[in-house]
Amino acid sequence: MGTQMTDSHRRFLQVLMSHGILEGSAVxxxxxxCCEVHKVHYAHDKLDxxxxxxNVHLQSLFMxxxxxxxxxxxxxxxxxxxxxxTEITKMASDYAENELELFRxxxxxxxxxxxxxxxxxxxxxxxxxxxxxxxKKKEAEQVLQNFVQDKWLSEKDGEYTLSTRCIMEMExxxxxxxxxxxxxxxxxxxxxxxxxxxxxxxxxxHLPCVATYFxxxxxxxCPNCNEFWPYEIPDSNTAINQPNSPQLPSTxxxxxxxxxxxxxxxxxxxxxxxxxxx
Amino acid sequence: MEECSFTQTQTPSQVRRNLEKRSPEQVxxxxxxxxxxxxxxxxxxxxxxxxxxxxxxxxxxxDVYPEIMNRVGRTLQQAECRAAEEGHLSLLTEQxxxxxxEEVDTKNxxxxxxxxxxxxEGDNMRVDDNTGKLGLLTVILSLIFMKGxxxxxxxxxxxxxxxxLDHGEKNSEFGDLKKLVTEEFxxxxxxxxxxxxxxxxVEYEFRWGPRAVKETSKMKILEFVSKIQNKDPQSWVxxxxxxxxxxxxxxRH
Numbered sequence: 122m123g124t125q126m127t128d129s130h131r132r133f134l135q136v137l138m139s140h141g142i143l144e145g146s147a148v149x150x151x152x153x154x155c156c157e158v159h160k161v162h163y164a165h166d167k168l169d170x171x172x173x174x175x176n177v178h179l180q181s182l183f184m185x186x187x188x189x190x191x192x193x194x195x196x197x198x199x200x201x202x203x204x205x206x207t208e209i210t211k212m213a214s215d216y217a218e219n220e221l222e223l224f225r226x227x228x229x230x231x232x233x234x235x236x237x238x239x240x241x242x243x244x245x246x247x248x249x250x251x252x253x254x255x256x257k258k259k260e261a262e263q264v265l266q267n268f269v270q271d272k273w274l275s276e277k278d279g280e281y282t283l284s285t286r287c288i289m290e291m292e293x294x295x296x297x298x299x300x301x302x303x304x305x306x307x308x309x310x311x312x313x314x315x316x317x318x319x320x321x322x323x324x325x326x327h328l329p330c331v332a333t334y335f336x337x338x339x340x341x342x343c344p345n346c347n348e349f350w351p352y353e354i355p356d357s358n359t360a361i362n363q364p365n366s367p368q369l370p371s372t373x374x375x376x377x378x379x380x381x382x383x384x385x386x387x388x389x390x391x392x393x394x395x396x397x398x399x
Numbered sequence: 400m401e402e403c404s405f406t407q408t409q410t411p412s413q414v415r416r417n418l419e420k421r422s423p424e425q426v427x428x429x430x431x432x433x434x435x436x437x438x439x440x441x442x443x444x445x446x447x448x449x450x451x452x453x454x455x456x457x458x459x460x461x462d463v464y465p466e467i468m469n470r471v472g473r474t475l476q477q478a479e480c481r482a483a484e485e486g487h488l489s490l491l492t493e494q495x496x497x498x499x500x501e502e503v504d505t506k507n508x509x510x511x512x513x514x515x516x517x518x519x520e521g522d523n524m525r526v527d528d529n530t531g532k533l534g535l536l537t538v539i540l541s542l543i544f545m546k547g548x549x550x551x552x553x554x555x556x557x558x559x560x561x562x563x564l565d566h567g568e569k570n571s572e573f574g575d576l577k578k579l580v581t582e583e584f585x586x587x588x589x590x591x592x593x594x595x596x597x598x599x600x601v602e603y604e605f606r607w608g609p610r611a612v613k614e615t616s617k618m619k620i621l622e623f624v625s626k627i628q629n630k631d632p633q634s635w636v637x638x639x640x641x642x643x644x645x646x647x648x649x650x651r652h
Contacts, residue, residue: 131497139525178495183431214439
């Protein structure tokens with residue numbers, strides 16, 4: 122396999138960079154398009170190899186194209202993420218100091234919530250408590266809209282959650298900042314924001330992972346402690362367990378399931394739960 | 400690679416001594432940061448001053464600036480070694496991103512990134528506020544070229560008015576049209592906006608800015624005009640010759 126970057130790789134990177142994040146099928150179409158434009162060999166099953174060539178070159182720049190799953194529909198996405206935690210990120214340059222503060226506070230609310238959502242009213246109530254510079258509610262509303270448009274947040278019925286792009290790009294930051302307050306999905310091993318939590322052992326599972334894992338089961342049980350799983354099982358209309366290429370980084374390194382289980386047993390039973398809000 | 404030389408105020412041995420104070424990882428990190436900085440600025444089409452790179456990114460690593468640029472080349476495992484100070488950085492942006500680092504102002508050291516790849520149909524770049532603005536810009540660049548590479552401000556406004564774009568009114572697509580054309584496009588180095596000497600009342604004129612010269616060409620603009628007018632580009636004899644001459648000149652800057 123060649124490791125040399127060609128113009129097809131560069132075009133691919135430019136387009137992905139302009140969007141920040143692209144859904145899997147769009148990425149596959151882009152792969153084909155770029156190979157055709159520059160008349161290089163196109164193999165539809167070699168997308169991850171193609172991306173890997175770019176990643177080898179991005180490594181020294183602390184950037185990477187990652188593959189991640191949407192917490193909403195379980196579909197696969199590709200995003201160009203920044204691995205270095207510096208103030209020169211795209212987001213930091215697009216927003217003012219108080220807007221970034223509002224974002225951090227919104228993130229706090231989302232992480233501290235039980236279901237991974239924060240109501241718009243609770244977020245807007247923060248606007249006059251900002252330390253950097255207070256904001257009018259109207260302004261804050263506009264800023265929230267911008268966060269959604271720039272794909273940092275996603276909105277559903279007046280409630281906000283972290284977007285797929287945000288989770289992929291900020292996974293390390295979120296894990297470091299919130300440590301014990303966030304958990305990885307018991308099934309896929311990546312950060313879980315919107316999830317179902319086992320009442321007994323406290324493990325968390327993404328909704329799309331729940332859908333796939335319990336598909337067709339009438340009497341679902343927790344994959345960790347085997348207690349009854351008391352939630353409604355979402356429909357699985359998209360295939361999420363596509364075979365992951367071993368070489369392409371997904372958003373987090375997977376721990377082998379046995380190790381996860383052993384670790385979970387070794388800690389007190391409430392460890393998996395989010396702390397109660399005080 | 401050790402023999403790489405670089406033209407800078409510091410001698411290689413000075414840089415080497417300074418370098419001993421830092422870990423290679425720290426310098427690597429800076430290299431990545433400089434590139435990110437360039438890319439972020441480029442997304443807004445803002446020119447990049449070397450002084451700003453120094454102030455906002457390189458900071459206390461100023462004493463190893465040449466090495467930062469040098470290491471960019473080395474991490475790429477390029478056999479080629481360039482002496483120019485910015486050589487390695489431009490090598491990297493070009494190798495990985497297909498973007499060329501161009502100095503548009505050699506006195507104040509101002510750089511822009513120019514895309515080496517032509518946009519083609521089906522690229523599906525993100526459509527945002529800038530997409531429409533670039534359409535408007537193409538119209539203005541065409542006008543300037545067709546008027547002999549310089550156009551009076553009043554001519555530009557008159558033509559835009561015929562396209563139902565009034566520079567005195569707020570536009571839903573472009574906002575404050577006058578501000579966009581005379582400030583934003585000028586700041587981005589797409590247009591030059593200068594006062595015509597000895598005019599009373601004061602009059603201004605427009606020319607292509609250095610970014611326009613590097614991002615597009617006279618031939619491409621002529622092709623755009625001929626498509627709109629549904630004529631052969633060669634029917635504008637002098638413009639066609641000028642565009643051909645420009646294309647025949649290897650370096651257009």
